Amino acid sequence: MFTLCIYTCLSISLCFSLSHKDLNFLLKTHFGFSVFCLSLPSITLMASIIESGWLYLITHFSDFQLASMGSFLLHESVFFLSGLPFIYLERAGLLSKYKIQTKNNTPTAQEKCITRLLLYHFSVNLPLMIVSYPVFRCMGMRSSLPLPSWKVVLTQIIFYFILEDFVFYWGHRVLHTKWLYKHVHSVHHEYATPFGLTSEYAHPAEILFLGFATIVGPAITGPHLITLWLWMVLRVLETVEAHCGYHFPWSLSNFLPLYGGADFHDYHHRLLYTKSGNYSSTFVYMDWIFGTDKGCRKLKALKHNGVGVEDDSKQT
Template sequence: MSSNVFGNTTLSIDNFVDTSFTGTFANLKDVAGLNPLERLWAAYYGYIGNDLFATGLLFFSIHEIMYFGRCLPWFIIDRIPYFNRWKIQDTKIPSNKEQWECAKSVLISHFLVEAFPIWLFHPLCTRMGISYSVPFPSWSNVAMQIAVFFVMEDAWHYWFHRGLHHGVFYKYIHKQHHRYAAPFGFAAEYAHPIEVALLGIGTVGSPLLWLHFTGDLHLFTICLWISLRLFQAVDAHSGYEFPWSLHHVLPIWAGADHHDEHHHHFIGNYASSFRWWDYVLDTEAGVTAKSTRESKMKKAAGNIKKNN
């Protein structure tokens, strides 16, 4: 078996007597400095023996498990009346038929649209110098980079999402995503293939742009980033506002209440993760935001009249 998971070191999986997954994992216990997660990563790549296939399978599996795994709890919550008190649009509970049709459409999109670039990601890793060897970078480095990716992706998402609400872009592309005025988990990636690709560039492109300027990026960091981004996207479409929702602790965080207003009013609140773009550029959605804008306009008109 051949793998570059150990980078430029002299260690090779081929030297192990037992090259099964469990055998490889057990043999790696003697490698100094590797924690259990790093051993698991190295054993996986070593056992597969083909780095291109291993990365493709890893990314596709993470995408499906994180997306549908996070959607499932919201689907269950939608079926339990007790939670309706926290439903933002409490009169619009998605039916089983709507949930199934949406999930089926998303699944088809995953296999026919997203699978191809996912399975070709490893050659890009090799070409651009993304490391996938062990050991991993420090947790502080991983956390810092993911925080930067959230900020970068949020900027990309705001401007391109806002652009998709104009004229033909909305009519022929973005309108599909707005089929559900009261969003639910499965609807997070229910979108036209062009929209999936366009907004997906922000998710994948942010780490690559970081790599271009810093030369420092590990595939493990990208895996965590993709997982957290999927988690955030599904939660933003959940349709529920809880007392313990993250934006109560981190006021700049967008959350479900922010994005639900976007689906409800079909305009405003274009950002994905944070509230600052919509606040600064006066594109907040909802009745409160509209009232605030009208007050500002009246005040500005009064000042002009007074000065004249």
Template sequence: MSKKEVATFAAGCFWGVEHIFRKHFKDIEARVGYIGGTSENPTYRQVCSKTTGHAEACKIEFDPTKVSYATLVEFFYKTHDPTTLNKQGNDTGNQYRSAIFYYSPEQKEIAEQVTKQVQEKLDSSKPGSLYSGSKIVTEIVEASEWYDAEDYHQDFNDTFTVTSPNLNFAEKAWTAWFNSFENEVVATALIAFIMHEVVYFGRCVPFWIADLIPFFRKYKIQANKSNTVAEHWQCLKSVLFAHFCVELPLIFSFHPVATMFGLEITTVPFPQWQKMTYQVALFFLFEDTFHYWFHRLLHYGPFYKYIHKQHHEYSAPFGLTAEYAHPIEVIILGAGTIGGPLLWVSITHDLHLITVFIWISLRLFQTIDAHSGYDFPWSLRHFIPFWAGAEHHDYHHMAFVNCFSTSFRWWDYLMGTDLKYRAYREKKEAELKNSGKAKVKAN
């Protein structure tokens, strides 16, 4: 019985590398893991942070009497693009580099010889053919210490839905979604757009229902004003235009930009809830600051006349008007929503797409609530003193001045752009108090 040998290759996401080698060579044993870096016992999330130096790799045990090392190396070059540095498909980062890790001088010699042959074929191929004239960037390096990847990564493409107890339903569904698409950009854009539409219109539904029930009229901030069916229809058409013609193209451009900065897309399991919570909190702070200053700018002269005025066509807003705006305004203020995550991931390289989705969902909840025209007893401003809420933003639509913030009140307070609003509140509270006294006297 011949002694088995080991071959280790890195060619992008190790799920696919392991899967294709197992499928093509029936007599091998394969495992995925990390190699080539400096960190000891790295986790998948640490490797994805691009700070460990490790590559995602596939370690193959093979019988040289059944399949030669040269055959494995030749197949390795057929499985990926060896001419792109630190990138395979939509996956970018040094963990996705192309590399051959040899275990003996003989393996090194064979790897170099096969690489030379592949390069000669590329050099002699016809112009316009795949990889024609490109230079191979595959590293051929001595194997360092190998670290097995977590159990749920092993044979992942074939078994994750059945034998991955560490993954919850959402994580399995997430992976199934992305595995069902050949193009990750399309998969990301579609799920992002569907999420946006479901959350946006779904959040509007409770307020539409409240409009139909007289009991809730007492919570309407501008109870003396009502919007017609024609106004709702006009708003809906404009919002749908913005969603499909402005936001959808931007959503498609998100994946290439975000992955360039290091955003994790398909990684599972998801980050811990504690991490997602503080990241979302930071995004709220960033967006509120961004929105305050750019919103104020949009109230300046020509910016208001030609851009922001459209959003103020409804002095008594309702939920759907949250994204009723000029396309330029949609882009400018939308930059505050997505700018926080992009800035964060560009600095830390530690952010997952699911966290971005949670943030955007909460941001949509916030902005639709702020435009709802309702101030319920259970509205957040009654529990969080510095929360803006509908009562704060409704004044902005009614008076066209003051209250430029989105989520919080502190920028308006610090900059004195809530003085008229506070005076208005004091007046309304005094009127309400006097009205109560009058009723007591009448009784």
């Protein structure tokens, strides 16, 4: 799902605008010319649809409504639509051969997660989006036409991923210190066998603390609102996928170097905090640099060599 979304989102961002320089670049090579000719009708149509849809939004809703309520509704839609199917997969036992852990969560535990999520989303996330609106406006965020070029969108999204990985890694490591883990981060680790929706199951203090890693990039660059929405969608899908509990043949970690994915983060949830590692968010280079993925790499090596490994996970 996340792999397909990456391709789709990049295609959409390409449709935002194609300048004359962009066209000249595409036409320089035979391959570029062929790709451009084949994709021109769909690119033109998609660009027209996106711009028309955006014009409707900014005509009928204020910047504040779009940036606060619009962002909240988009987040909730993407989060629950991408996360709920994994509850069904676990209960029905479908695709079980791709499940990382053999243990399943009880329906009661799953329902508890959903109830808490709704409470925290409306009592923490929504007010945060409302309060942060003036900050983003002061930093240059806009929603007006024209839409940003695909180069601007892509550059900003890459910057957001890099910065978010750095900030999240250190924030996550801090949360695994003894006192903060016991009083804050242990809430998120109640689910040793994670499923998609547990990605945002956390103490309100952690939501604010680690949420900073997601919004600091956009706060610095002051992006177009559509770029902010694209970033939010990618970020939600990534964290749901990382907590889904399944490693599929089409998982992005099989194709994209340094991408963590579900297999990488599931290891983090299985272990007690004193033995934990794998603190990274999307890409794993921070764990590699600071050696906090050694346990995971050792476990993979043992499994690859056919050595039995004791599972010291805990279950809610």
